[in-house]
Amino acid sequence: xxxxxxxxxxxxxxxxxxANEKLKEHVDKSANxxxxxxxxxxxxxxxxxxxxxxxxxxxxxxxxxxxxxGLNVKxxxxxxxVVGLLKGGKPxxxxxxxxxxxxxxxxxxxxLPFASKVRTVYNGYDVGVMHACGHDAHIxxxxxxxxxxxxxxxxxxxxxKFIFQPAEEGxxxxxxxxAELMVKQGVLENPKVDVxxxxxxxxxxxxxxxxxxxxxIMASFDGLRIKVKGKQTxxxxxxxxxxxxxxxxxxxxxxxxxxxxxxxxxxxxxVITIGSIHGGVRSNIIPEEVELIGTIRTLNTRMQExxxxxxxxxxxxxxxxAGAVADVRISTGYPVTYNDPELTAMMLPSLQSAAGxxxxxxxxxxxxxxxxxxxxxxxxxLYFFLGGMPKDRTxxxxxxxxxxxxxxxxxxxxxxVRALSYLALDYMEQHEN
Numbered sequence: 203x204x205x206x207x208x209x210x211x212x213x214x215x216x217x218x219x220x221a222n223e224k225l226k227e228h229v230d231k232s233a234n235x236x237x238x239x240x241x242x243x244x245x246x247x248x249x250x251x252x253x254x255x256x257x258x259x260x261x262x263x264x265x266x267x268x269x270x271x272g273l274n275v276k277x278x279x280x281x282x283x284v285v286g287l288l289k290g291g292k293p294x295x296x297x298x299x300x301x302x303x304x305x306x307x308x309x310x311x312x313x314l315p316f317a318s319k320v321r322t323v324y325n326g327y328d329v330g331v332m333h334a335c336g337h338d339a340h341i342x343x344x345x346x347x348x349x350x351x352x353x354x355x356x357x358x359x360x361x362x363k364f365i366f367q368p369a370e371e372g373x374x375x376x377x378x379x380x381a382e383l384m385v386k387q388g389v390l391e392n393p394k395v396d397v398x399x400x401x402x403x404x405x406x407x408x409x410x411x412x413x414x415x416x417x418x419i420m421a422s423f424d425g426l427r428i429k430v431k432g433k434q435t436x437x438x439x440x441x442x443x444x445x446x447x448x449x450x451x452x453x454x455x456x457x458x459x460x461x462x463x464x465x466x467x468x469x470x471x472x473v474i475t476i477g478s479i480h481g482g483v484r485s486n487i488i489p490e491e492v493e494l495i496g497t498i499r500t501l502n503t504r505m506q507e508x509x510x511x512x513x514x515x516x517x518x519x520x521x522x523x524a525g526a527v528a529d530v531r532i533s534t535g536y537p538v539t540y541n542d543p544e545l546t547a548m549m550l551p552s553l554q555s556a557a558g559x560x561x562x563x564x565x566x567x568x569x570x571x572x573x574x575x576x577x578x579x580x581x582x583x584l585y586f587f588l589g590g591m592p593k594d595r596t597x598x599x600x601x602x603x604x605x606x607x608x609x610x611x612x613x614x615x616x617x618x619v620r621a622l623s624y625l626a627l628d629y630m631e632q633h634e635n
Contacts, residue, residue, distance in 0.1 A: 222631045225357055226555070229623045232350040237616045244342035244615060245316040251305030251331045251338070253322060254369035255379045257282040260303050260341070264366050267345050271352040273364070280383040284366040287393075288351060290358025295633040297626045298363040298390070298398040298581075300381075300574065301337070301344035302370035308332040311606035325375075334608040336403040336590065341366065343401070343618040350623055359634035362626055363395055370573055381576040390580055396633070397545065398583040399625045400574045401618055406597040407589035409611040412557045412621060413565045414586040416546040418470065420539035421499040422506055423571030426474070428453065428494040428517050429529040430481075437486035446492040447481055449526045453517050454494065460512045470501035472509060473569050499569040501538055537575040542582035549584055552628040556621040588621070590614040 252260050261282045268275045268286035276285045282303075309330025310318045320331040333339075348364050365384070373379030378386075390398075407413055430450045435443025457474045465472050474496065481492030498513070500506040514530045521528035554562045565587070574585050590610035591600050601607035 222627055225354060225627050226624060228354055229350055229620060229627070232353065233346070233616050233619045233623070236346050236349060236619070240342045240346040240615050240619060241612050243345055244338050244612065247303075247338035247341050248333045249316040249318055251318050251320055251333045253307065253324065253331060253374075254304040254371050255281045255373050255377055257303050257368050261366070261368075264303070264341065264345065268348060268364065271349060273348070273352065279389060280368055280379055280387060281377075282368040283384055283389075285389060286348060286364040288348070288355055288358070288362040288364070290360050290362070290630070291356035292359040292634065294358070294360025294630045295396040296361045296363060296393045297629050298365055298395045298577070299344055299347060299622050299626060300365040300367055300398060300400040300577065301340035302367050303337055303341050304368055304371050305331050305333045305337065306335060306371055306604060308334040308604065308606055308608075310334070312609060332606065332608075334605060335371070335603045336405070336608075336610055337370065339403045339590065339610060339612075339615055339618070340401070343615055343622065346615075346619040347622045347626075350619065351626060358627075358630060360630040361393060363389075363393075365389060365398075381573040385576050385580060390577065395581055397629055398577045398581055399549075399622060400577075400583070400585045401588045401622065402572070402585070403588045403590040403610055403614060403618065405591055405600045405603060405608060405610055407587055408591050409589045409593060409614045410557065410617060411561045411563060411589040412553050412586055412617070413563050413589070414541070414546065414550070414553065414584075415565050415567060416541050416543045418501040418538050418567050419541050419565075419585060420567065420572045420575070421471075421473075421501050421569040422503070422538045422575075423535035424498040424506070424510070425533040425535055426476075426494075426496040426498055426513065427531045427533075430492045430494070430521055431527045431529070432488070432490060432492075432525075434490040435488050437488055440488055443488050444525045445488050446490065446526055447488065449521050449524045449528075450479065450481065450492045450494055452524075453520050453528065456516045456520050457513060460509060460516060464512055465505060465509060470505060471499075471567065471569055472501070472505055473497075473499040474509070474513070475499075498532070499571065501567050501569070503538065506538075536571040536573045537579055539572045539575040539585055540578050541584050542578070545582045545584050548632065549625055549628065552624040553586065553621055556624045557617055584625070586621075588614055588618045
């Protein structure tokens, strides 16, 4: 009896595997055919970018495409998000695939026929708007995946939820947005999502490669504001007041010793950066107050809590030693982007199959942050990097993300389409009901 059962299991797995290979062949052929369309979509979104929570035209074009495929489409999710649901012909899990859709307040410097000329007002300033982080590529890739998987929906053992998420770069002041709001509004429910996959193109990773890491791959992001209150006086007689500028300088240096002397950096990396200082209006007036604004990046929640505690202690005690007062406020931003280890191990062959074993590389964590982490707090998720470095550049001279010269190699988009498609197909095959 055991031999019969084993035989049936083997035959079943071989048959299923063969069917999945046929689906992958379909993906490969379709990806080749659809590549010009994916590039055209990417160029359109690049030319007409929109800022966070203002992606109105972007959302319209995405929704129009998904509706043309016959998908169940919801719009207005987390303000401007779009969600499309593809129901396969067979029972199985629900796989979510996510792309972020917002641009940045950056003025493009590239001489391209599809360069952005868009301008808007951001925080009171007239600014250019640019897809300076590759979200235009993410949208185009996921639109391509939706078209390919829909073309073979009767063979799919499960459902696919396509999540086009706004405001990954952060919602405007006094607004909610992004993945956190999508989760709050139930994007992972009805139907309940079992697993989620996402990618980010990188201009400093070689085109044709995929970079991944189990566990923490991107850091948490917390905001930091410190108001140092002293006593205003004349610049010629500092002893008659309390100088918050000098105290602030000591606090800034003290914060760096938290990282260099009080944090176990062999465990994970961490960063405290002060990026803005405001105080004073005249050379011979010592002001009453100085404000420091910064960011905290950690890759471990235990370290995150400890660093927060040390920041409060360091700032308040340094200020106290000079007779000043430091008001420390830490605002929670994005959690650690954490790749479920079991899921990562399970899906690694899918990435290798899409790119080739030699082109899939494990990397060290980076201290950038991603709100994909809010999805991963609720369900297992895998987030990876897609190489998009121009072929005439090296990692040292390729323009970084969020810069006016940011540029990607569009030949990388097809691998993104294949990788996300393979992940969805393989996960459904392994969890077919």
